[in-house]
Amino acid sequence: IIQTSNLTKIYRTEEIETTALNNVNFKVEEGEFVSIMGPSGCGKSTLLNVVGLIDTIDNGEYSFLGKEVSKFNERQRANVRKGNIGFIFQSFNLIDELTVYENVELPLLYLKTPAAERKEKVNAALERMEIMHRRNHFPQQLSGGQQQRVAVARAVVANPKVILADEPTGNLDSKNGDEVMSILTQLNEGGTTIIMVTHSPTYAEYGNRVVHLFDGKIVTENLNGKF
Amino acid sequence: IIQTSNLTKIYRTEEIETTALNNVNFKVEEGEFVSIMGPSGCGKSTLLNVVGLIDTIDNGEYSFLGKEVSKFNERQRANVRKGNIGFIFQSFNLIDELTVYENVELPLLYLKTPAAERKEKVNAALERMEIMHRRNHFPQQLSGGQQQRVAVARAVVANPKVILADEPTGNLDSKNGDEVMSILTQLNEGGTTIIMVTHSPTYAEYGNRVVHLFDGKIVTENLNGKF
Numbered sequence: 169i170i171q172t173s174n175l176t177k178i179y180r181t182e183e184i185e186t187t188a189l190n191n192v193n194f195k196v197e198e199g200e201f202v203s204i205m206g207p208s209g210c211g212k213s214t215l216l217n218v219v220g221l222i223d224t225i226d227n228g229e230y231s232f233l234g235k236e237v238s239k240f241n242e243r244q245r246a247n248v249r250k251g252n253i254g255f256i257f258q259s260f261n262l263i264d265e266l267t268v269y270e271n272v273e274l275p276l277l278y279l280k281t282p283a284a285e286r287k288e289k290v291n292a293a294l295e296r297m298e299i300m301h302r303r304n305h306f307p308q309q310l311s312g313g314q315q316q317r318v319a320v321a322r323a324v325v326a327n328p329k330v331i332l333a334d335e336p337t338g339n340l341d342s343k344n345g346d347e348v349m350s351i352l353t354q355l356n357e358g359g360t361t362i363i364m365v366t367h368s369p370t371y372a373e374y375g376n377r378v379v380h381l382f383d384g385k386i387v388t389e390n391l392n393g394k395f
Numbered sequence: 396i397i398q399t400s401n402l403t404k405i406y407r408t409e410e411i412e413t414t415a416l417n418n419v420n421f422k423v424e425e426g427e428f429v430s431i432m433g434p435s436g437c438g439k440s441t442l443l444n445v446v447g448l449i450d451t452i453d454n455g456e457y458s459f460l461g462k463e464v465s466k467f468n469e470r471q472r473a474n475v476r477k478g479n480i481g482f483i484f485q486s487f488n489l490i491d492e493l494t495v496y497e498n499v500e501l502p503l504l505y506l507k508t509p510a511a512e513r514k515e516k517v518n519a520a521l522e523r524m525e526i527m528h529r530r531n532h533f534p535q536q537l538s539g540g541q542q543q544r545v546a547v548a549r550a551v552v553a554n555p556k557v558i559l560a561d562e563p564t565g566n567l568d569s570k571n572g573d574e575v576m577s578i579l580t581q582l583n584e585g586g587t588t589i590i591m592v593t594h595s596p597t598y599a600e601y602g603n604r605v606v607h608l609f610d611g612k613i614v615t616e617n618l619n620g621k622f
C-alpha cells in the first residue's frame with residue numbers, strides 16, 4: 169500500500185540545510201500496524217507528513233495504493249488523501265474557529281457524506297472518545313488531552329484505509345492512552361493500516377513491526393512476532 | 396511559598412459550567428519538588444495557571460511569597476510573575492514571530508537584564524538544551540520535541556524561584572526526557588521550587604511529593620521518602 173524508494177526531504181533556510189529524510193526505503197503492506205520510534209528531530213513527523221501526502225519530497229519515489237505520487241501537486245495529493253488517510257497530528261491541528269463537533273465532521277464534509285450519515289458517524293466517534301458532552305465547545309476551551317481525543321475522533325470518523333498517528337497518546341493519562349490504543353488496534357483488526365509514531369516502548373509493541381529512525385534514516389526494524 | 400485555601404475555578408459557557416478546581420487546599424514549601432498527576436481534564440493545567448498567576452480564581456484565597464494575590468489584577472500579577480516564576484507550558488506557547496534565541500531571551504528583557512549578561516545566559520540555556528545550532532530558526536521550523544526544549548530553555552534562563560512545568564517531557568524521547576528531568580533536579584537542588592505535571596509515574600518520582608488530582612480536587616498525596 170505504501171512504498172518509498174530513496175526518499176529524501178531537505179529543509180533549507182538562509183544559513184542551514186537540514187536533511188530530515190535521507191534516502192528512506194519504507195514499505196507498508198495493507199493491514200499492517202507499524203510503530204515508528206526515534207530521537208527528537210530524527211524525521212518521524214516529516215516521514216508521516218510525506219507518506220500522508222501533506223508534504224512533498226525532494227528526491228526519490230513514492231507509491232501509494234499502487235500510484236506513483238511523488239510528483240503530484242497539492243490538488244492531486246488532496247484528492248488522494250480524501251477518504252484514504254486519517255491523521256492524528258502531533259500538535260492536533262484542530263481548527264480553532266470550529267467546534268469540537270464541526271472539527272470531527274470536517275472529513276465527512278469533504279467526502280460529501282449525506283447529512284444523516286454524517287451525524288451518525290460524528291456522534292459515534294465523539295461517544296467513543298468520551299468527548300460528546302463538549303461537542304459545542306471550541307478547542308481552546310478544552311484541556312490538552314481532551315484536544316487530543318478530538319483529534320483521534322476526527323482521524324477515525326471517515327474510516328480511512330490508512331491512519332497516520334503522530335504521538336497520539338503523548339498528552340494522555342494511561343487510561344485514555346490505553347483507550348486510544350484499543351481503538352487503533354480494533355481498526356487494524358478490521359483492515360485499516362496504521363502507522364504510529366510513539367515515544368512509548370509499551371505502545372510501540374501494539375504494532376506488528378517497530379521501525380527505528382535516526383538522523384533521517386531507518387536504522388533497525390523489529391518484527392513483533394505477530395505476523 | 397505557595398498556599399491556597401478553598402481555591403475554586405469555574406469555566407462558564409452558554410450551556411455548560413465546568414468546575415476545573417473545586418475547593419483546593421494546596422501548599423508548597425520553598426525548595427520542594429512536587430509532582431502532580433491525574434486524568435485528562437481533571438484540572439492540572441488550570442491549577443498550574445492559577446498558581447502561576449496566569450489565570451484568576453473565582454473563590455478562595457491564594458498566598459504567593461507571603462502575599463495574598465487572589466484579587467490582583469493582570470498588571471499586579473504580571474509584576475509578581477517577573478523573575479519569580481518560569482513556565483513550561485503544555486502547548487509550549489512559543490512566539491511564532493520570534494526566533495528561538497529571541498523566545499529564550501524574552502524573560503530577561505522583561506527583567507531589564509543588561510545585554511552582555513542576557514547573551515551569556517541565553518547561550519548557556521540554549522547549549523544546555525542542545526538547541527544552539529537552531530537559535531535563528533522560528534518555532535515552526537522545529538520538530539515537536541525541539542520546540543519543547545526551547546520552552547524549557549526559556550523557563551530556566553532567568554533562574555526563577557519557582558518553575559511550573561506542564562508535561563515538560565510529553566513530546567520527548569527518553570534521552571531528552573531524562574535530560575529535562577536532570578535540569579529540573581539540579582535547579583531544585585540549588586533551591587528552585589518545582590511543580591511539575593506529568594503523566595509519567597517514573598518522572599513523578601523525581602519529586603519529593605506526588606499529588607493526585609481528580610475532578611478538580613486533590614485526592615491523595617504521597618511523600619516520596621526524600622524529605
Ligand SMILES: Nc1ncnc2c1ncn2[C@@H]1O[C@H](COP(=O)(O)OP(=O)(O)OP(=O)(O)O)[C@@H](O)[C@H]1O
Binds near residue numbers: 310441
Ligand atoms: N478556557 C476554558 N473554557 C472552558 N473550559 C475549560 C477551559 N480550559 C479548561 N477547561 C475545562 O476545565 C477542565 C480542566 O482543564 P485542565 O486543562 O486543567 O485539565 P488537565 O488536567 O490539564 O488535562 P490534560 O491532562 O488533558 O491536559 C476540563 O474539563 C477542561 O475542558
Ligand SMILES: Nc1ncnc2c1ncn2[C@@H]1O[C@H](COP(=O)(O)OP(=O)(O)OP(=O)(O)O)[C@@H](O)[C@H]1O
Binds near residue numbers: 181186212538568
Ligand atoms: N519547516 C521546517 N523548516 C526547517 N526545518 C524543519 C522544518 N520542519 C522540521 N524541520 C527539521 O527537520 C528535522 C526533522 O523534524 P521532524 O519534525 O520530522 O522530527 P521528529 O522526529 O518528529 O521529532 P520530535 O520527536 O521532536 O517530534 C528536525 O531537525 C527539524 O528541526
Ligand SMILES: [Mg+2]
Binds near residue numbers: 212258
Ligand atoms: Mg515529531
Ligand SMILES: [Mg+2]
Binds near residue numbers: 311312313439485561
Ligand atoms: Mg493539561
